[in-house]
Amino acid sequence: MSDALQDILVTPAEMAAIDQDAARSGIDSFSLMRSAGMAVSAAALRLFPAARRFAVLCGPGNNGGDGYVAAAALARCGANVVVFALGDPAMLKGDAAHARNACTLETGAIAAYEPQSGDVVVDALFGAGLSRDLPDEARTIVERVNESGLPVLAVDLPSGIDGHSGEVRGASFIAAHTVTFMAAKPGHLLMPGRARTGTLEVFDIGIPARLVTARSGDLRVNTPAIWKRHAACLDPGTHKYKRGHLAVLSGGQMSTGATRLSAAAGLRAGAGLVTLASPADALGVNASHLTAVMLKEIRNAADLADWLKDKRLNAFVLGPGFGVGKKARDFTLMLCDRALVLDADGMTSFQQGRKELFEVIAASGGEVVLTPHEGEFARLFSEIAADGALSKIEKAQAAAKLSHAVIVYKGPDTVIAAPSGRAVVNANAPPWLATAGSGDVLAGIIGAHLAQGMPAFEAAAAAVWRHGETAIRAGRTATAETLVENIPPLA
Numbered sequence: 148m149s150d151a152l153q154d155i156l157v158t159p160a161e162m163a164a165i166d167q168d169a170a171r172s173g174i175d176s177f178s179l180m181r182s183a184g185m186a187v188s189a190a191a192l193r194l195f196p197a198a199r200r201f202a203v204l205c206g207p208g209n210n211g212g213d214g215y216v217a218a219a220a221l222a223r224c225g226a227n228v229v230v231f232a233l234g235d236p237a238m239l240k241g242d243a244a245h246a247r248n249a250c251t252l253e254t255g256a257i258a259a260y261e262p263q264s265g266d267v268v269v270d271a272l273f274g275a276g277l278s279r280d281l282p283d284e285a286r287t288i289v290e291r292v293n294e295s296g297l298p299v300l301a302v303d304l305p306s307g308i309d310g311h312s313g314e315v316r317g318a319s320f321i322a323a324h325t326v327t328f329m330a331a332k333p334g335h336l337l338m339p340g341r342a343r344t345g346t347l348e349v350f351d352i353g354i355p356a357r358l359v360t361a362r363s364g365d366l367r368v369n370t371p372a373i374w375k376r377h378a379a380c381l382d383p384g385t386h387k388y389k390r391g392h393l394a395v396l397s398g399g400q401m402s403t404g405a406t407r408l409s410a411a412a413g414l415r416a417g418a419g420l421v422t423l424a425s426p427a428d429a430l431g432v433n434a435s436h437l438t439a440v441m442l443k444e445i446r447n448a449a450d451l452a453d454w455l456k457d458k459r460l461n462a463f464v465l466g467p468g469f470g471v472g473k474k475a476r477d478f479t480l481m482l483c484d485r486a487l488v489l490d491a492d493g494m495t496s497f498q499q500g501r502k503e504l505f506e507v508i509a510a511s512g513g514e515v516v517l518t519p520h521e522g523e524f525a526r527l528f529s530e531i532a533a534d535g536a537l538s539k540i541e542k543a544q545a546a547a548k549l550s551h552a553v554i555v556y557k558g559p560d561t562v563i564a565a566p567s568g569r570a571v572v573n574a575n576a577p578p579w580l581a582t583a584g585s586g587d588v589l590a591g592i593i594g595a596h597l598a599q600g601m602p603a604f605e606a607a608a609a610a611v612w613r614h615g616e617t618a619i620r621a622g623r624t625a626t627a628e629t630l631v632e633n634i635p636p637l638a
């Protein structure tokens with residue numbers, strides 16, 4: 148795992164512990180608040196040079212303290228600043244009280260704030276300390292500001308966004324830009340928080356990096372630093388079998404397109420050979436559409452068992468267009484001791500009977516990757532999906548632990564989690580990746596990485612990142628076919 152600050156995600160609870168560690172190591176906590184508030188004022192001036200007025204909305208905790216520092220700094224720079232407080236500012240404590248006392252601007256009650264054209268709202272109501280839904284008074288202001296369409300600069304997190312889960316606690320600002328401190332929080336990357344964070348700036352307020360990394364768990368942003376070491380580098384003496392042999396299992400004649408997308412993506416993503424294993428009725432339609440991808444007739448479990456004697460077949464994709472039922476279950480259980488991407492119908496086939504699947508995965512020692520979107524996740528992991536206390540990251544981690552497989556929990560904020568608890572959140576996927584067949588392409592890329600010998604977690608994380616880069620290259624009019632053509636080299 149990368150320990151670079153830009154790759155680390157810390158939960159609000161971890162951040163509070165880091166804060167305490169910093170204080171214990173002798174760092175003056177007010178100097179941290181001053182750095183935070185100064186960073187906010189600098190961002191405000193840099194991003195909104197034409198603002199007629201900065202309206203700084205300050206809450207009852209340290210997030211509000213950052214707001215008072217920022218307001219005073221903006222006023223010192225000659226900006227027109229108005230300050231409004233949620234709650235009685237006389238009740239502020241510690242650093243926040245100090246910041247407020249050092250800010251000589253008059254402070255109005257929050258209900259008095261009327262958005263005006265030309266305002267930029269600096270949101271310092273709540274940050275990492277938000278512990279329940281926004282109080283009504285804050286909600287009213289949030290709704291008033293959101294309706295006004297004025298730009299919002301959020302301090303740490305848009306108020307109302309839960310830093311742990313990205314959920315909206317009653318209501319939240321929709322920020323144009325967020326300045327956070329030391330490291331991003333899960334709520335910045337998980338939906339809907341991500342869509343409400345705007346551009347994210349991670350500012351180093353001076354807490355030593357070692358204190359941050361010491362408290363951060365196994366959670367990271369999905370960047371190449373996570374898997375670069377495992378990315379296969381082609382040695383000049385390679386041959387196609389060294390680059391791995393990926394097999395994709397085709398469904399019947401009426402649903403072959405999905406597997407051909409996976410197969411084409413697997414070949415493009417670097418598997419040395421790709422074979423489509425097809426039932427008899429689909430051989431004709433598959434043959435008429437394939438060129439570089441090879442075709443093999445596999446009618447039943449006996450055929451598959453015979454084929455599996457070839458140990459060079461080292462990775463499999465099962466699920467896209469395959470059909471739900473016993474055949475999918477039988478085939479899957481035979482493949483768990485190799486490297487397997489179980490997608491779509493493959494997972495749905497185990498909606499009843501998942502226990503057997505998970506036991507076989509645990510016993511077989513293979514590298515198995517499950518790739519559910521939200522609906523498939525709810526089918527296979529219904530009790531985890533229904534647990535409202537868990538973030539998407541925690542859901543993926545719980546599913547990985549239960550299934551003994553690497554989980555790729557898809558969506559705009561895809562989370563990849565390993566049974567060990569390691570997890571990364573992906574952040575490079577543009578919305579036009581949501582196009583029919585896109586998941587089939589992803590399954591093929593993961594399969595190609597597995598075929599080349601990458602461990603399952605890195606294979607999946609690298610594939611999700613590469614899938615996002617693919618969509619950026621393919622552009623807004625991407626279809627699954629153009630995605631395949633645009634898969635970039637991995638390294």
Ligand SMILES: NC(=O)C1=CN([C@@H]2O[C@H](COP(=O)(O)OP(=O)(O)OC[C@H]3O[C@@H](n4cnc5c(N)ncnc54)[C@H](OP(=O)(O)O)[C@@H]3O)[C@@H](O)[C@H]2O)[C@@H](O)CC1
Binds near residue numbers: 274
């Ligand atoms: N980490 C760092 O190193 C640094 C962090 N810094 C800054 O500190 C911020 C975290 O500060 P924080 O812990 O005081 O939390 P904050 O978000 O201000 O809110 C807590 C207050 O709100 C209250 N409250 C909570 N929810 C509520 C609700 N729904 N409705 C009503 N009240 C609610 C809660 O009261 P209680 O829950 O105890 O009733 C408490 O009074 C962080 O986001 C960053 O901006 C910087 O200064 C630099 C150093």
Ligand SMILES: Nc1ncnc2c1ncn2[C@@H]1O[C@H](COP(=O)(O)OP(=O)(O)O)[C@@H](O)[C@H]1O
Binds near residue numbers: 520588
């Ligand atoms: N709003 C979005 N922004 C970015 N990526 C998305 C978004 N919605 C879905 N995706 C991605 O698109 C792919 C869709 O896969 P899937 O749901 O299996 O679709 P299909 O079955 O049509 O292939 C997944 O990789 C998912 O992470």
Ligand SMILES: [K+]
Binds near residue numbers: 305
């Ligand atoms: K805030």
